[in-house]
Amino acid sequence: MGLKNIYKDGKPYLKSKNYAAMVHQATNTLTVRDRKDHGRRRRVIQQGLSDSTLRAFEPYMYEIINRFCDRMIQTVEEEHQARECGQSHNALENQKWNTSRNMSEWCNYLAFDLMATFIFSGKYNMLEREQYRYVVQCIEQSNIRVSSILQAPILKAFRIDKILFPRAIVARNMFLGFVGKLLRDTKKNDRSQRKDLFEMLSHAKDPESGNGFTPEEIVAESVTLVVAGADTSATAMAAIFFYLSRNPDAYARAAAEVRSTFDSVEDIQGGAKLNSCRYLRACIDEAMRMSPSVGQTLAREVPVGGAVVDGDFIPGGCDVGVPIYAIHHKEDIYSDPFNYNPERWMVEKEGASQQVSDMYAAYNPFSVGPRSCMGKGVALVEMMATFAVVLFRMDFKMADTDTAGGKPGSVYGRHRASEYQLRDHITSAKEGPMLRFRPRIVKPAVA
Template identity: 40%
Template sequence: MLVCHERYDIYGRSANVQKSTAYQAFETSRTAHDTQSTINKVAHAHKRRVISQAFSDSAIRTFENHVLEHVDAFIAYLTPTDENADESGKTLWSTSANMAQLCSRISFDLMAELVFGKTFHMLEVADNRFIIELIQVAAFRVGVCLQMPILAAWNIDKIFTPNVRKLRDQYVSVSKALAVDRMNMNSKRQDLFSHILAARDPQTGKGFTMDEIWGESTLLIVAGSDAISTGMAGCFYYLSRHHKAYAKACVEVRSTFSSANEIRSGQKLNSCLYLHACIDEALRMSPPVGGALWRETCQEGINIDGHMIPQGYDVGVGIYAIQHNPVYYPDPFQYKPERWIISEENTKHSVDLARSAFSTFSIGPVGCVGRNLAYLELRVTIAKVLWALDMKNTIGTLPEKTRHKYLSRYKDHCENEYWLRDRFTSWKDGPMMSFRVRQT
């Protein structure tokens, strides 16, 4: 590695650590241990070998069309209708929309399609949006218990957060029913669920039990939809505020593809280096998980940056903190996609340095298994929006009361950054955006 810092000492493959016992807060039941809540390193490695098969490049290609269908539906939803036309018939800008809400809805629909084979049409149907609230309150409980495990161990969370626990249990019930429905689906469709169902550990030949399949499915819905929606909303926020970056990304995408239908995984999309840099810079500044992913030191302890930590201590590196460390990212609070691209002004050394500290998807044996799928969804979505539509930030056009409520969130926060609240996953709001059919 170019620079050996605490991240590799704690999260590297040879690190003498295991997941903190605090991760027991992720348990959805006593019998459904998923990769997130499994602490034992051997058991986790088994689960990882099984589920990683569903996220291989070859597996993702089998269900990429499902991803594209949802992205196209998202573009259609953002595109102004005849109601947004003036007297001459010229299309005007769409009504201002909260992109945190829209991104959460489309990402949940997408993950539900890939996991359970069912879409909830959340963009159009308000009745189903309560599920997103269930996920948010469940994540809130987990986030608190992760920092103070004794609350979960003694069931104190039931006393202080009765409604959160009730809604969490409701979500668990819904996800169980969806998993059963997907199991009973007589279909040859290819999706995440089908690959998880068929996957076997290459070392033992064992697959997942039904309880494990349900647990993994529940995790994928929550973690997958949040990471995608936060990354997506963050991209919209930064591109709408940085006009040079927005214009450069538009030129790259519109000159690379002759139609929106061309935009999918492959050589052309991989060639859009500036688009990828815009996404990585948004993920750096506003990571979906910004806190520390706690690890417990094992027998004989661990050496972290020259400091010996004995057995039984929780250690970690804050993702938001390291991704704003000026040692790795000069001007860390400035949105600079160029920092990810080698050029005359930006050496290979500085790009490698930035890459060495990038932790949005973590690293090592417990790094995000869905990283490739998340990148595909983000790149395809942002590319299709940039190709088909013009966009602008509309916070200045909102009524005074609404604008004040939105801007008040940034009172104690860096105004250059997309505002997030850590609930292990992220609670977000905005940006407020409008769209129109591209003019050039």
């Protein structure tokens, strides 16, 4: 298939020239076209994404995730203290649900806090403080411009983008101002006791050449990782919340799995027990299939002399690619592709049918091949940990005011009420879902 031909076969495809539109001051692993340079950068960054770095980050990760849960149920606890006695059990249970939360916003804050801590040991605490929340809005607004010039570089070449996207230009400048502060804070903080990614990249060497990153490259790679990592993880988390809140059977099974696996919230940590939650992982995978954080075509330039893609010859110099959203919804690969069905991922790959093998081969929310997302491991650890803690500590349900799904009667593609609606701006822009939370109710055992 085209996915294998373009991204996996080892052909000398380069990233499209259009990615130059995303370069600010220095190229990074996302935008660099040269394969040798990309390989060098990737080998250095992978050292910073080691198991030891993740283990050092884990206590801070769970602290942030629990802070997120505290915010989700904070008003519930406050209101519960003020309730009058004498109400029926059912009425009291209903009142424990808090006011609705916009999960696109809260997942943005959670993901940014996680990535800023992992990469810079930064404590901007968007979950509890509004001071820096404008940053995630700046990223989303700036992406509208960048996604347009990625498709039409002429807009930037003739400065037309400044006319078409004035708000995005302002947002970009505000974000760059924040980046300056972030780097100043990072340099002045005591870094002797922390093993964050920025510190690791400052000392890591390419095992093949013996060279490390220049200061400019460290900044470019670190900022790209925190922005891309936070944005995509936030979208994935919001999608998981959306689909679990609308699919009660999947929600109940995932919650039961987590609550029977762990004895306490403190018991939740990376390792064999968390990895044993296969249905939770299936729920995560299915949400990313349905609503991938990056759904567009990751364009590649056909090498000189041309190449055969999915049986067709394509001349050299053309841009080709496979849209992630499209292949994730191909009916001959995924049965009932617009139905959220985590059970499809509970089938073992080993010895599976061709249909199952094709399903796994086509699944690529992090892309595939030598230029796939290097942060995949970090993202999956964060998502598994987040939803294990959430399902252990809380219950949640869709709010009456939620409109994050499609609307019957809308234009094709926006008409499915059961599908989380995203907008493609390089990464996916989102709104909602609106959910209500309450502390998990543990029913006493029957004597």
